[in-house]
Structures are given as structure tokens and as C-alpha cells.
Amino acid sequence: VVARYVAQHGGDRAAKAVLIGAVPPLMLKTADNPDGIPMDVFDDFRRQLSDNRASFFLDVPSGPFFGFNQDHVETVEAMVHNWWRQGMMGSAKAHYDCIAAFSETDFTEDLKALKVPTLIMHGDDDQIVPLDLTARKAADLVEGSVLKIYEGLPHGMCTTHSELINPDLLDFIRA
Template identity: 50%
Template sequence: MPYITAADGAQIHYRDWGTGQPVVFSHGWPLSGNAWDTEMKLVADNGFRAIAHDRRGHGLSEQTWSGNDMDTYAADLAALIETLDLHDVILVGHSTGGGEVVRYAARHGAGRVSKIVTAGAVPPVMVQSESNPEGLPIDVFDGIRAGVLADRSQFYQDLSAAFFGTNREGSTISQGARDEFWRQGMLVGLKAAYDCVKAFSETDFTEDLKALTVPMLVAHGDDDQIVPIADAAEKTVTLVPTATLKVYPGAPHGIAGPYQEAFDADLLAFIRS
């Protein structure tokens, strides 16, 4: 299996499909690079090189005790891109991965990144504060941490309903999709799963977003119950002059079903443009 070595020696697993301009995918919490399988095949089938890594502590990557923070995640992504000597890179990030690619592009990606795509991404910042009164209260994230510690297997099963919107009338998302969410979640080390909650909820990406100058597609479902669109995508596009907002009516946080079909078509059109 292919691995690269991060700056602190951590082993980061990745998959590399196809040839052509590289499209690098970053996954959400508590998933792995496998969450992007459909999109990886799509872009590889259409003449691009698709690469997805498992964030440290997730999937098949090393379960490190330290480094479960956004700065290190971005540095790990930099190590992947530099080790593979990738240029003219298109970054694609979902949820936590959206924050990861934004921080990477702002702090490490000069001269390497050509486009950015985010979907249901966490920037600018999720947690409520005096400067971000529209954010979610810290109690929400404390509850996630408590659920992870108490019984993460049941917690991930329950969370999958809001993640995919199966608690909404008319949802067509399968039990199999929810089971796959649980399966990937159970591969995450407990320390990484716990620490990553702080990383995705409390990291402020405002200055990172302001530093972006490449074309950016900001995709978001308007029924996202995990990362509300009003405090995320709608703010992001006001900070990035090169960004275009694409709203998917009724779509949830998880990329599946009709949302996935529409997003994949837009993704392919954007990376080809």
C-alpha cells in the first residue's frame, strides 16, 4: 500500500488513480479517503489523476497521539503533494477536508494550486463566539465529543441520519450508505476522532480564505444539518472574490443520492473549465 511520511514521521496512506492533471481529495470527519471513491473514479475516467489520502488517525493512516489539528493536517497534505511532486493541482475538500484544503492552499500551495472545490465545508469558522454569533454553540461540539467517548459505534450510527438527511421526509438515501459511514468512522482512532472535533469546529479560516486567489467552487446543500450553509458557504464567498457559490436545494451534508449526482456533474464541469 502506498504511504508518504509526514514531517513528524507519521505514515499517511493514499490512493492514486489515473493519469493527467492531479485532483487531490480531502475527506470529512469521521471518514477516510474512501468517501471519495465515486468522484475519484469519475475524474480518473475523464483524464485526470485522482489522489485521496486518509487523514492521520483515520482510515489506514497512522494513529498518532499528537498532530490532530488543522495546521498539521494541512502540513500532511503538503507533504503528500510535495512527495508526489504534484503541480497545477485541483483541490477538493468535503466538510473538515474543505478546511484542510483551504489552509493548505493559503499556507503551502503557492505555485501548485490551480483550482479549489469545497462541499459542505467548515470555513470560515463553525463555533459560536462574540465575533461569530451565528455559529453553533460550543455545547453542540461538546456533545459530539461526549458521544465519541461514550459509545462511538452507536453515535456514528445515529449521526448518519442527520449527515445524510434520512431524518427528512422523502429521503432516498440507503441503509447501505449509512452503514458505510459507520464503517469508515469505526476505523478512526479514538484520540483522532476526539481531537478532530476541535480542529473542525474551532479553527478560524477567515484569513486563509482572504488569501485565496485561484478559482473556487463552493458547493453546499441548503438542508445541511451538520454545517449550516448560512454560517459557512454563504460567508466563504464574501471572503473569496474568485469563489462561486452553488447551492443544492434540499441537499444534506453527506454527498450521496441526487445531491451526489448533481455535485459530480458540477465538479467535472468545473475542473474541465
């Protein structure tokens, strides 16, 4: 969303952009994106969401979102419950449609059009949005961007490791 907005509407309205664990350029496997994730994975997300929304919003943060499915990571139940609370407050239809939006939208041209300083932050243990499929490709498409990879951090790194992320964000904003 940030890439699309700044590329299409932000020209003189945005001084900088930050993409954190972002999906651009494209998550879905297509003829032009053979390394992408197959559609049946996203169809399964939609099925899980439709079958039992409450369980979906517990299972995702309990596992891959925050990296709590890793042996070396201790689950923080408060984070899981807060994620569940946020999910259950949202629209089921919007959540369902969001899966299509984040998986099927091709942001390649938006990334190429970004002309503001752009920081791309991504954890190398992101099980939701694969680093090599997204951030590394995005960095190649955004002229002059800075790619900052966080060793061992999950998709939800802003929550699990805010003490690392926030100072880097502030440094980029202040620079």
C-alpha cells in the first residue's frame, strides 16, 4: 500500500518511504514470477479464515507471524492475544479480500516509480513474506533504496523486536 500510494499519489506529499516486511513486488507464482508462492497456499489461507476465523487469528500469531513456532523462540501469549483481538475486530470480508490483495497484486511498476528515499526492512526468518521473493527484489527495483535485513527476525519483528526496529526507523526519518 505504501509503495502504491507514494508512487501514484505521493510525489510531493511524501518525503520518504519505509517498507517493513512488505509484500512487493509480487507474492503469487505466475509465468512472470516463477519463484512465487502457488495460489493454493493463498486459497488455503482463505479456507482457514472462512472455516474458523477465531482459530485462524490464534494460529497465525502463535506460529509463523511472530516466529513462535521456532524452537529457539519463546511464545509471548500477550502478543498472540492482542493479534487475535485486532483480527476479530476487523471485517471478515475485508480480511478475506486482503489475502487476494497482498498475494495477487503486482507492485513492480509502483516500486520502479518510487523517487523518494526508501528504507526496506525485513527479517531473514520471515515465514509469512519470504525475503528473497520480496524485499531483495524490491530493493533492486527502487532506485537508491536501502535494504536492511535483520538476522533471525520474523514477520512481526516490529512487535517482537521493537527495540531494534524503532531506532533504525528514527535514524532513517531524521537523516
